[in-house]
Amino acid sequence: MKRIYMDHAATTPLAPEVLEAMIPYFSQRYGNPSSLHSFGREAREAVEEARAEVAALLNAEPSEIYFTSGGTESDNLAIKGIARRNRKKGRHIITSSIEHPAVLEVCRSLTREGFEVTYLPVTREGLVEVGAVEEAVCEDTILISIMHANNEIGTIQPLEEIGKLAREKEIYFHTDGVQTAGKIPVDVRSLGIDAFSISAHKLYGPKGAGALFIRKGVRIESIQQGGGHERGMRSGTENVPGIAGLGAAARIAKENMAEESERMRSLRDRMSGWVLKNIEGSWLNGHPDKRLPSNLNFSFRYIEGESLLLHLDALGIAASTGSACSSKKLAASHVLSAIGLSPVDSHGSLRITLGMSNTEEDVDYACRAIFDSVKRLREMSAMRPE
Ligand SMILES: *Cc1c(COP(=O)(O)O)cnc(C)c1O
Numbered sequence: 155m156k157r158i159y160m161d162h163a164a165t166t167p168l169a170p171e172v173l174e175a176m177i178p179y180f181s182q183r184y185g186n187p188s189s190l191h192s193f194g195r196e197a198r199e200a201v202e203e204a205r206a207e208v209a210a211l212l213n214a215e216p217s218e219i220y221f222t223s224g225g226t227e228s229d230n231l232a233i234k235g236i237a238r239r240n241r242k243k244g245r246h247i248i249t250s251s252i253e254h255p256a257v258l259e260v261c262r263s264l265t266r267e268g269f270e271v272t273y274l275p276v277t278r279e280g281l282v283e284v285g286a287v288e289e290a291v292c293e294d295t296i297l298i299s300i301m302h303a304n305n306e307i308g309t310i311q312p313l314e315e316i317g318k319l320a321r322e323k324e325i326y327f328h329t330d331g332v333q334t335a336g337k338i339p340v341d342v343r344s345l346g347i348d349a350f351s352i353s354a355h356k357l358y359g360p361k362g363a364g365a366l367f368i369r370k371g372v373r374i375e376s377i378q379q380g381g382g383h384e385r386g387m388r389s390g391t392e393n394v395p396g397i398a399g400l401g402a403a404a405r406i407a408k409e410n411m412a413e414e415s416e417r418m419r420s421l422r423d424r425m426s427g428w429v430l431k432n433i434e435g436s437w438l439n440g441h442p443d444k445r446l447p448s449n450l451n452f453s454f455r456y457i458e459g460e461s462l463l464l465h466l467d468a469l470g471i472a473a474s475t476g477s478a479c480s481s482k483k484l485a486a487s488h489v490l491s492a493i494g495l496s497p498v499d500s501h502g503s504l505r506i507t508l509g510m511s512n513t514e515e516d517v518d519y520a521c522r523a524i525f526d527s528v529k530r531l532r533e534m535s536a537m538r539p540e
Contacts, residue, residue, distance in 0.1 A: 204401025317346025
């Protein structure tokens with residue numbers, strides 16, 4: 155049976171060129187980048203080349219890029235590192251209620267160190283309101299952390315306005331950009347961002363590699379001590395193959411972005427157009443246009459998302475309900491709750507995230523499969539009124 159992967163917000167396959175770029179650093183070029191001999195220098199060159207490629211993707215300087223083990227670590231480093239280093243200035247952090255757990259749980263853990271956190275609500279479309287950020291700011295606020303685009307509903311936040319506010323109030327501004335890096339243009343300068351997290355495996359790179367942009371001059375301390383790698387910010391021998399892969403992924407994403415994002419947008423709109431027209435009691439969660447080109451998040455009335463997911467899986471389609479991290483729990487998605495969905499409606503959600511390998515044919519097949527599955531499930535559903 156043909157298998158169609160439509161869960162690219164959970165992870166992406168390696169681009170073939172990325173794999174090729176990584177292989178030498180598993181085999182002949184195994185040097186430690188800290189070594190002074192030719193083996194070491196080769197590895198160091200790969201790391202520095204990747205740093206330049208990641209910097210170019212974000213319009214940053216290479217010296218502002220620090221490699222980490224992924225999005226989660228980048229979020230930890232940014233938030234804990236900035237909060238702890240600036241605690242004499244203040245103890246208040248502002249974030250949103252729809253952040254990834256890598257931000258929410260870090261903020262929660264900081265409350266045990268005496269920090270106070272405001273979790274801002276969002277609109278029905280999943281937008282953080284700039285006015286609400288401004289209202290939440292107090293004398294004690296040292297950090298605002300608002301994600302660029304949401305991993306479940308795809309809503310893109312008004313970062314430029316939030317960045318402007320942060321600068322005026324002299325508050326540091328971190329963004330979890332794991333879902334946008336490589337998919338839509340990111341310019342950390344024009345967005346007024348002080349720290350930006352990315353993860354390789356969300357942009358056709360390897361798992362276990364990521365980076366944090368830290369603007370030059372930001373006061374931040376390391377959260378991992380050791381041999382002083384990454385200019386003291388992240389000790390531990392560099393994951394050279396992973397970093398080389400991230401660099402290649404960043405370069406390819408930048409080259410293909412304009413074309414690929416247009417293609418995604420057209421596939422996305424083809425799918426939502428068909429589904430919303432042909433399946434009764436369906437709607438799209440998230441913002442109609444301030445939205446990732448690859449994201450669809452549907453709700454189907456009288457449907458249990460997990461059952462729909464399994465039906466689709468049996469038809470060869472890989473999608474998700476809520477986020478991958480919470481899909482094993484039965485609790486309603488915190489994001490869908492935050493946009494005002496009832497627990498019943500949020501359990502009837504289906505996230506489709508498109509990617510490089512998907513074609514119009516795949517989309518049309520998936521539309522039919524969703525239609526048939528929803529129909530069958532509704533026929534069996536106990537939730538459906540007679
Ligand atoms: C996937 C994801 C992360 C975590 O990245 P890892 O590299 O898997 O640790 C963080 N934030 C968002 C928005 C994500 O989608």
